[in-house]
Amino acid sequence: MDFSLTEEQEMLRDTVAKFLASRYNLADSRAAAKTGPGWQPEIWRGFAEELGILGATFPEKVGGLDGGPAELLVITEALGYALVIEPYVETVVLAGGLLQRAGGERADALSEAIVVGDAVVALAAEEPTSAGDWRDVRTTARRDGAEWVLDGTKIVVSAAPIANQLLITARTAGGERDTEGISLFLLDFDASAPPAGVTVHSYRTIDDRRAADLSFDGLRLPADALLGAAGAAWESLDRGIDEATAAVVSEGVGCLRRVLADTVEYAKQRKQFGVPIGSFQALQHRMVDMFMEVEQAVAAQYLALLSLDAEPARRARAVSAAKVTLARAARFVGQNAVQLHGAMGMTEELAVGHYFKRLTALEQEFGSADQHRARYVALAG
Known part of the structure; x- marks a missing residue:
């Protein structure tokens, strides 16, 4: 399995990251979530008109770019790193996949509306x-x-x-x-x-x-x-669940990367007994353990997303394995990041607390670790 990105995919990654770094402010997104409409429509419009990522995985016949799992990986990880709350997975990945497989005039028209930013599904x-x-x-x-x-x-x-x-x-x-x-x-x-x-x-x-x-x-x-046909939606739904699960695993990897980076930077700056706490060997070991959990989640992320076009049983096993791996990493890295930040870790002012809440939610989204373990065992046996 090839884990390398093409030149075009690297450009997509860099473009999305640059857009989010310059335009997506954590304080603004939390204000929209807590006291505003719940999202930022102007950002959604930017996703469509400036980045084109709402159509990245849609076919060309509905105005998309005909991308695949690799493009989905690049986009969702970047969205996770920036802690984007706009409903990309819900609308583009889950609903978009169902619409493409259903086909028909209404499904195609709604797909076109998603691509240009007019529809949230x-x-x-x-x-x-x-x-x-x-x-x-x-x-x-x-x-x-x-x-x-x-x-x-x-x-x-x-x-x-x-x-x-x-x-x-x-x-x-x-x-x-x-x-x-x-x-x-x-x-x-x-x-x-x-x-x-x-x-x-x-x-x-x-x-x-x-x-x-x-x-x-x-x-x-x-x-x-x-x-689609009456009574025949399950096969499409089953694939849709796997696609959405793989997408939130990728989003979770983006969250983990940001949490680890912020924790390492904090450990370099926070001083105790006159020296940075990052100089203490016990805390260095803790951060190495966090790094290892992140890397395992990255490997599982690639396995899940690049197995989406495999036959159903193999696809399902890869996705469930990735979800279990992500759930374990989310808990370990999130809890340790909060602990290493001390009381600051759960304040509204510090980003790590918001990422911790998202990682906690990701543990359960599209199935808990226990549910995916049971699914993996059933598929394997």
């Missing part, structure tokens, strides 16, 4: 009983004349409060955990004025993202709201 898949298993779909969709009628509940729908489009999983056939019978629907959406039949409970998560719980009670959708 959230996927409503998690349910109160699913515990991370997206096969457990109890939201139902039934035909009523020329319309579909949806009933059910979705929880922790990331980016829903700022989205203008929703993708919704609903069961049109089969039992509660059957892979057959799961369908995908598209809904024009505004959390501040939800359509009839939709109840929205929005909130801010521990890592300053926006999410919502949604209830559907007789939600009526037109016939063309169904994307």
Whole structure:
């Protein structure tokens, strides 16, 4: 497996990093998260118009650049390093992949809108009983004349409060955990004025993202709201979960690199007994252990992203192994970074505290370490 980047990919990495270093201010993003709209629309527009990264992994037919896993790795790691809260993974990676595989006029039109920065899309898949298993779909969709009628509940729908489009999983056939019978629907959406039949409970998560719980009670959708064939969405969803998981692993690596760099720099400056604390051998050993965890996460990141086009079982094993590795590194590096910073580590003024919260959330996003260990064992055995 080739881990080297091409000249074009290196240019993409440097361009994104330069943009974020000069335009993405941590204080501004936290203010937008805590007291503002939850994100920075002008930054999102810059991603589309100045960087072109919203279309980097979309095909050329919808205005994209036809990039692949390597481009996704470069972009998501840079976003993690800058602690970007804008919904790139939710809209571009997860929803974008589902739309490309669904095909059709509405899916292509929405893909084009994502590429130019006009659409923010959230996927409503998690349910109160699913515990991370997206096969457990109890939201139902039934035909009523020329319309579909949806009933059910979705929880922790990331980016829903700022989205203008929703993708919704609903069961049109089969039992509660059957892979057959799961369908995908598209809904024009505004959390501040939800359509009839939709109840929205929005909130801010521990890592300053926006999410919502949604209830559907007789939600009526037109016939063309169904994307792809009825009851045949699981294969695409299964791949989408793996793509999004690999993307957040890459984002986590970016967070880890920044946390380690900030901790090493702090250890060079903070003095105790008249000398920098970084001169103490015990703390040097601790930072070496942090470095080793980061490097293991980097290797797992490459394995996951560069296995996305492999056959499904191999892809799933690589992604689960990466998620377990990232979860372990996130906890070890995050906790030690906070400890080495002392009381400053959890203040709002210091970046490391915000990164620690994001790393804590990443441990659970798209499945916990325990869930991915169990999945890996099942796939291997």
